[in-house]
Amino acid sequence: MKRRFAAMAAAGAAAALVLTGCAGGGGGDNGDQPWTVAEDVTIEGSATFEAMQSAGQIVIGVKEDQPGLGYLDAATGERTGFDVDIARWMAAELGFGEDQIEFKAIPSANREQELVNGNIDMYVGTYSITDSRKEQIDFAGPYAITGQGLLVAADNDSINGPDDLAGTNVCSATGSTPIQNIRENYPEAKIQEFDTYSQCVAKIEDGSADAVTTDALILLGYAAQSPDTLKTVGDTFSEEIYGIGVPKGDDAFRDFLNTALEEGGETWTAIWDANLGETGVEGEQPAVDRY
Amino acid sequence: MGVITDNWDLWVDATVGTLQIFFFGLIIALVLGFIVGAMRVSPIPIARWVGTAYVNLVRNTPLTLMFFVFAFAVPVVFEIRDLRLLGILAIGLYTATYVAETLRSGINTVPVGQAEAARAVGMSFTQVMGHIVLPQAARSVIPPMMSVIIAFLKNTTVAAGFSIMNLGSIRAYLSERGENAMVVLLWVALVFVVMVFALSGVQRYLEKKWRVAR
Amino acid sequence: MSGGASVLYDVPGPKAIARNRILGGLVVVVVLAAFAFTIFRLADSGQFSAEKWEAFTYPFIWQNIGLALLRTLSAFVLSAVGALVLGFLLAVARLSTVRVLSIPATVVTEVLRAIPVLVLMMLLYYGFGSIGVPMSSFAAVVIALIAYNGSVLAEVFRAGVESLPKGQGEAGFAIGMTSRQVMNLILMPQAVRAMMPVIIAQLVVTLKDTALGFVITYNELLYYARYLMSQTTLGNPIIPSILIIGAIYIILCLLLSWLAHTVQKRTSRSVKVKVKVAAHHPGNPGGATDTQMMAAQDVGTDDQTGHSQAGG
Numbered sequence: 001m002k003r004r005f006a007a008m009a010a011a012g013a014a015a016a017l018v019l020t021g022c023a024g025g026g027g028g029d030n031g032d033q034p035w036t037v038a039e040d041v042t043i044e045g046s047a048t049f050e051a052m053q054s055a056g057q058i059v060i061g062v063k064e065d066q067p068g069l070g071y072l073d074a075a076t077g078e079r080t081g082f083d084v085d086i087a088r089w090m091a092a093e094l095g096f097g098e099d100q101i102e103f104k105a106i107p108s109a110n111r112e113q114e115l116v117n118g119n120i121d122m123y124v125g126t127y128s129i130t131d132s133r134k135e136q137i138d139f140a141g142p143y144a145i146t147g148q149g150l151l152v153a154a155d156n157d158s159i160n161g162p163d164d165l166a167g168t169n170v171c172s173a174t175g176s177t178p179i180q181n182i183r184e185n186y187p188e189a190k191i192q193e194f195d196t197y198s199q200c201v202a203k204i205e206d207g208s209a210d211a212v213t214t215d216a217l218i219l220l221g222y223a224a225q226s227p228d229t230l231k232t233v234g235d236t237f238s239e240e241i242y243g244i245g246v247p248k249g250d251d252a253f254r255d256f257l258n259t260a261l262e263e264g265g266e267t268w269t270a271i272w273d274a275n276l277g278e279t280g281v282e283g284e285q286p287a288v289d290r291y
Numbered sequence: 292m293g294v295i296t297d298n299w300d301l302w303v304d305a306t307v308g309t310l311q312i313f314f315f316g317l318i319i320a321l322v323l324g325f326i327v328g329a330m331r332v333s334p335i336p337i338a339r340w341v342g343t344a345y346v347n348l349v350r351n352t353p354l355t356l357m358f359f360v361f362a363f364a365v366p367v368v369f370e371i372r373d374l375r376l377l378g379i380l381a382i383g384l385y386t387a388t389y390v391a392e393t394l395r396s397g398i399n400t401v402p403v404g405q406a407e408a409a410r411a412v413g414m415s416f417t418q419v420m421g422h423i424v425l426p427q428a429a430r431s432v433i434p435p436m437m438s439v440i441i442a443f444l445k446n447t448t449v450a451a452g453f454s455i456m457n458l459g460s461i462r463a464y465l466s467e468r469g470e471n472a473m474v475v476l477l478w479v480a481l482v483f484v485v486m487v488f489a490l491s492g493v494q495r496y497l498e499k500k501w502r503v504a505r
Numbered sequence: 506m507s508g509g510a511s512v513l514y515d516v517p518g519p520k521a522i523a524r525n526r527i528l529g530g531l532v533v534v535v536v537l538a539a540f541a542f543t544i545f546r547l548a549d550s551g552q553f554s555a556e557k558w559e560a561f562t563y564p565f566i567w568q569n570i571g572l573a574l575l576r577t578l579s580a581f582v583l584s585a586v587g588a589l590v591l592g593f594l595l596a597v598a599r600l601s602t603v604r605v606l607s608i609p610a611t612v613v614t615e616v617l618r619a620i621p622v623l624v625l626m627m628l629l630y631y632g633f634g635s636i637g638v639p640m641s642s643f644a645a646v647v648i649a650l651i652a653y654n655g656s657v658l659a660e661v662f663r664a665g666v667e668s669l670p671k672g673q674g675e676a677g678f679a680i681g682m683t684s685r686q687v688m689n690l691i692l693m694p695q696a697v698r699a700m701m702p703v704i705i706a707q708l709v710v711t712l713k714d715t716a717l718g719f720v721i722t723y724n725e726l727l728y729y730a731r732y733l734m735s736q737t738t739l740g741n742p743i744i745p746s747i748l749i750i751g752a753i754y755i756i757l758c759l760l761l762s763w764l765a766h767t768v769q770k771r772t773s774r775s776v777k778v779k780v781k782v783a784a785h786h787p788g789n790p791g792g793a794t795d796t797q798m799m800a801a802q803d804v805g806t807d808d809q810t811g812h813s814q815a816g817g
Contacts, residue, residue: 074739075563192374199363199735202734205741335532338529348755350758353715355719356747359731368546410514448623449717459621459623473633476628483620
């Protein structure tokens with residue numbers, strides 16, 4: 001095994017050069033983005049924007065372990081996904097090109113705190129708009145609407161919706177809302193919990209779990225990545241609306257982002273198609289809610 | 292107290308989970324540890340090498356990594372899929388190395404003269420071990436073995452990261468029910484302090500009872 | 506091989522050689538069969554395909570493994586130094602004749618030792634976060650490791666001091682040393698020397714326990730391994746990641762043991778050391794009740810032989 005690996009490493013060193021060259025199909029920075037970087041942007045009365053301008057860069061919080069939504073390719077260091085591209089688009093509207101964006105991976109539990117502390121200028125990463133979060137931060141958007149869904153192996157025909165879950169192994173993130181929902185409303189399902197969805201997906205692939213449940217959009221991302229082995233099934237059975245997290249009280253900044261979302265319908269569709277189009281699911285941009 | 296009484300179901304599940312891992316893991320650890328310990332002092336060179344390799348490999352691997360192996364690699368390779376069983380195997384195989392080393396050290400505490408005298412009167416290896424060395428080693432092994440068992444009890448919490456319900460995983464459930472993480476974790480810590488102190492008490496008792504006069 | 510084993514049996518005669526050969530052959534067969542079956546299953550489930558190992562052909566990934574390794578090591582070094590200092594302070598306080606010092610030190614040591622490190626880490630990370638004192642995952646990992654290993658080392662130091670002949674301290678007092686001088690100049694140096702193998706083993710435990718940090722999102726080596734496993738674009742290299750990261754941990758732990766043993770050999774050539782360690786065994790009258798367990802607490806009593814092999 002050792003010898004095999006040594007030989008491969010040698011071959012791989014050469015292959016790496018080729019591979020790094022051609023990666024980046026998913027709406028990267030190779031000049032064919034559906035958005036253009038705006039020039040001479042001004043937002044009156046936005047402290048967040050002023051701070052960004054004087055720093056010469058925008059810091060955006062994202063996820064990095066959700067293929068199709070917010071994903072960091074370990075091999076190339078490139079970020080891809082629907083959320084990441086929405087973030088790039090918003091940055092462009094604000095006048096910041098790819099080289100002026102600093103992405104920061106922040107786990108779900110720390111999102112509000114990072115915005116409150118001013119460590120990030122905005123957060124784009126499967127961030128559901130809720131009233132309790134609105135007490136600490138504000139949301140632009142929504143830019144996507146989803147709900148709890150199910151992901152199963154591509155050859156699984158027995159699970160077509162939450163009613164088929166009785167007696168099956170259902171996996172989700174530890175202590176998450178979707179798993180609570182299953183526990184309360186579908187008590188006959190057997191529950192597995194890991195701290196990332198990727199571990200749950202690995203459990204489907206090794207045959208230990210029958211279904212993964214969480215926001216359908218996240219599941220769609222996994223299905224888009226491995227269409228041969230995974231698929232999403234059934235209608236969503238809850239509603240989650242994703243917004244862009246921004247610092248509390250900066251209404252000028254929030255309005256600017258909302259306007260950009262409202263006026264950029266074509267860009268939105270292009271981003272959807274580039275990242276999640278392969279799943280065959282048609283994306284539909286939700287109306288902005290200027291609360 | 293509300294944290295406990297309002298969520299009685301979870302605390303019972305979690306405690307039962309911890310005890311399950313503890314008892315079944317302990318059986319594996321003791322049986323396998325005894326075999327490996329015996330291999331490491333046996334007259335058969337190849338058995339000694341295998342025992343040494345196993346102990347050095349596993350003892351220098353973090354327990355968390357052992358869990359990764361059993362939770363994610365073993366299902367793919369050997370198609371065993373029961374997570375609780377896999378977790379028990381992971382921690383059992385890990386602790387077995389500590390059991391083996393404790394046994395071996397215990398055997399080494401028996402003065403050389405004892406074994407030599409036994410051999411001088413013509414005893415075989417099995418007789419030397421069975422009649423002379425092991426009975427004496429057992430006394431000096433019990434207290435450190437209890438320490439291994441105590442450490443093992445605390446290590447069961449690592450299973451929390453691998454979807455195996457136990458006292459280590461209760462925080463995630465209760466914070467979803469709106470309980471304060473600090474309060475929950477302090478209760479968990481208290482439960483462990485009580486269990487560990489109880490085991491330490493047993494240890495102290497055994498130590499006094501079997502003190503070797505030498 | 507260790508000295509203890511060889512006195513247990515005679516040089517085998519013809520009959521014993523034959524029997525040992527059969528038993529040895531049996532062990533070889535069992536081990537080889539297990540190995541072969543594992544390799545077969547690995548190959549059968551496609552683990553040796555080039556695709557599964559592709560991740561480890563990228564220099565960028567190795568660079569990130571290096572960075573993760575640095576984060577593991579920085580958490581370890583800080584924890585190890587902190588634990589040694591805390592252990593020393595707690596041991597001195599517990600051995601003190603001043604009750605205001607010795608009673609709290611005893612309580613703190615015993616309680617910290619009874620709480621699982623993982624629970625301690627979660628207490629610091631989630632618990633303090635929930636009462637408005639947010640703590641970085643790095644701080645939580647380091648503080649938890651210092652607290653736990655410090656209390657374990659405190660007991661090791663104390664056991665070391667208590668295993669010394671009474672005359673050592675008395676001689677110090679006789680020539681007019683203060684109790685602080687006796688502790689720092691006479692007792693502690695000898696105790697540290699005598700307990701060196703246990704201290705090293707505990708440091709290996711500290712190194713291994715940094716891997717618990719991934720549970721509270723400290724992005725050390727194991728955290729990166731998990732991230733690699735989840736890379737769908739690289740074919741979810743679960744087993745290759747485990748094998749490579751596991752090998753790194755094993756090498757690190759062996760290196761640490763070897764380094765510590767080399768240092769120990771350089772600094773102490775005294776024969777007395779061996780006697781001291783041997784004296785510290787269960788049944789040694791005068792050894793306090795739970796001191797002996799220290800050798801085994803997480804360490805599994807390799808005070809004499811275990812790690813000389815790991816290191817050798």
